[in-house]
Every structure is written in structure tokens, then in C-alpha cells.
Amino acid sequence: MTDFIKPVEGRAAVIDGKAAAATIDAAAKAGAGELAAALGRPPCLAVVLVGEDPASQVYVRNKIKRTEAAGMRSIEHLEPADISEADLVALVNALNADDGVDGILVQMPLPDHIDSRRVIDAIDPAKDVDGLTAESAGRLMLGAPGLRPCTPSGCVWLARKALGDLSGRSVVVIGRSILVGKPAAMLFLEQNCTVTMAHSRTRDLPALCAGADIVLAAVGRPEMVRGDWIKPGALVLDVGINRIDAPEKGEGKTRLIGDVAYDEAAERAAFITPVPGGVGPMTIAMLLANAVRAAALRAGLDEPAALAAL
Numbered sequence: 001m002t003d004f005i006k007p008v009e010g011r012a013a014v015i016d017g018k019a020a021a022a023t024i025d026a027a028a029k030a031g032a033g034e035l036a037a038a039l040g041r042p043p044c045l046a047v048v049l050v051g052e053d054p055a056s057q058v059y060v061r062n063k064i065k066r067t068e069a070a071g072m073r074s075i076e077h078l079e080p081a082d083i084s085e086a087d088l089v090a091l092v093n094a095l096n097a098d099d100g101v102d103g104i105l106v107q108m109p110l111p112d113h114i115d116s117r118r119v120i121d122a123i124d125p126a127k128d129v130d131g132l133t134a135e136s137a138g139r140l141m142l143g144a145p146g147l148r149p150c151t152p153s154g155c156v157w158l159a160r161k162a163l164g165d166l167s168g169r170s171v172v173v174i175g176r177s178i179l180v181g182k183p184a185a186m187l188f189l190e191q192n193c194t195v196t197m198a199h200s201r202t203r204d205l206p207a208l209c210a211g212a213d214i215v216l217a218a219v220g221r222p223e224m225v226r227g228d229w230i231k232p233g234a235l236v237l238d239v240g241i242n243r244i245d246a247p248e249k250g251e252g253k254t255r256l257i258g259d260v261a262y263d264e265a266a267e268r269a270a271f272i273t274p275v276p277g278g279v280g281p282m283t284i285a286m287l288l289a290n291a292v293r294a295a296a297l298r299a300g301l302d303e304p305a306a307l308a309a310l
């Protein structure tokens, strides 16, 4: 079950997020098959992308590929960067009203002239596969059932596989975004962890991390978390996806690095997620799982067994 955790001699074991995600994709596929039989159609995930940011286009393309590979229907709406807020909300409302759509994801960030909160909160909470609406966030806060944000769910899932029961573990979450930091803190709290939320105003972050069994970095600053911050034996979850120039690969080439100085941290941690190939692939896996869950819930059916067993 945990064959995606690869031991490395004298260093942290590497958590292979791509391999872990394949397990979840397979469960989503099994669930999607069950639902397709019950509903007479496969679950359907709609993605809305505004503008032509190349990195966003890559994520959306990956999502489409994995959605279809899991036996689901994928719908894309590619909208121009100058679309009005009203038109975008109208599109979301049309997807809400479409009974053939089970999940809606509006890719962030949106252009500056659009109030993203207004667009997100237009999404029917029953179709909120990103878990970003006020309704979903409130449900998470309350510990009530609901769709949970994908990246933090992926992190907690990996942490449970690496460490088992998380009760009493100390977690430092670095970053307080709506997409990752805040929901990650709530999800670890739900696992009975002792959670500290750190951010740009936190004093002496290295000392804070030194006591943490789990460090989750989600700030978007390349290699900000250094190896000597990490408690020996800790679990390091690197959510950062930073694209930097890589002239060594050739002119104009780039590569991805995380928010953690990987080689340093791997010297002390017991487990670490790499970038790429760590938390990123898990995000899409959890999105697929949420799309299947949303389809089941909307149809008044139980969560498919394959997903419940995850």
C-alpha cells in the first residue's frame, strides 16, 4: 500500500506523489465506473480557465487527461482574459444549472478586474470540487461533511500513509492561503494534530519548525525552508511550485523547484515530498476523487466503496 514511499540510504525516504496519485486515480476510476452504471452516464468535471497563462494551461491539460483516463467526462471552458465578472458568473450559473455537470473548477488566479470570491461563491457547493466556496470552507471549519480542498487533502493523505495515526503530532503550516494553508491547518486539526500556522509575520520560523513533526511549506518562495530548520525524523511536505530559469538545461529553459531546499532537508527528515512529482500530482488525484464524490452525493448515492476505503 505504501510502495510509493521509497527508502534512500542515509537520507529521507522519498514520497513518490506520482505513484501515490495513481492509487487514488484508480479508486476514482472504480468509483466512476460504479456511478456510470447507476447514473447511465459517467461523472462529469467542468474546468473554467480564464486567460492564457501557459502554466495554468499545462495544469488544465493534465486535469483533462487524467479525468478522461479515470473514465469521466471532462468539459473545458477557455475564456478570454478580458471576460467580465458578470459573464464569468453567468457561465458558472449555467454550469450549476446543467444537470450533466457534477463538478466545477474555476482555475485561480483570475485577472485583477474580477473579484474571485464572487465567482467562487457562485459555484453550487454540491459541485464545489475545489472546496473553495464559503459553504465548503464553513463546513470544513465546523467539521461537517462537505467537499474538501484538493491539495491539503492530498497532503494529509500522504502524511497518514507515511506516519499512520497523526494524533498528537505537531504540525507547522507555513502559508495561510485560502487554497492551501488555512484548509491544511483545519484538516490536520481534524486528525488531532497540534497545528501552528506560520506566515510572513511569524517570528523565528526556524525555531518554530525545529519542534515540528510535520512541516508543510506553501508560501511560493523557492527553497525558503532550509535543512537546518527541520527536526531530525520529521515529515516534510513541499507544496511550492516555483518555476525558475534553468540555463544549464539550455537557453530559455526553466525547471520547477519547491519551497523547501530539498537536498538539505532530506539530510534530516525521515520523509520528504519532491517537486515535481510530490504533492502536485496528488492535487489532481484528489480533484478526481472529489468529482466522483460530488456525482454520488448529487444523485443521492453513497460515496463509492473504493473512495471510502482510501
Ligand SMILES: Nc1nc(=O)c2c([nH]1)NC[C@@H]1CN(c3ccc(C(=O)N[C@@H](CCC(=O)O)C(=O)O)cc3)C=[N+]21
Binding pocket: 058, 059, 062, 105, 106, 107, 108, 109, 130, 150, 151, 241, 256, 275, 276, 277, 278, 279, 280, 281, 282, 283, 284
Ligand atoms: N481553483 C484552483 N484549484 C487548484 O487546485 C489550483 C488552481 N486553481 N490554480 C493553480 C494551482 C496549481 N495547481 C497545481 C496542480 C497540479 C500540479 C502538478 O501536477 N504538478 C506536477 C508538475 C507539472 C509540471 O511539470 O508543470 C508536479 O508537481 O509534479 C501543479 C499545480 C493547482 N492549482
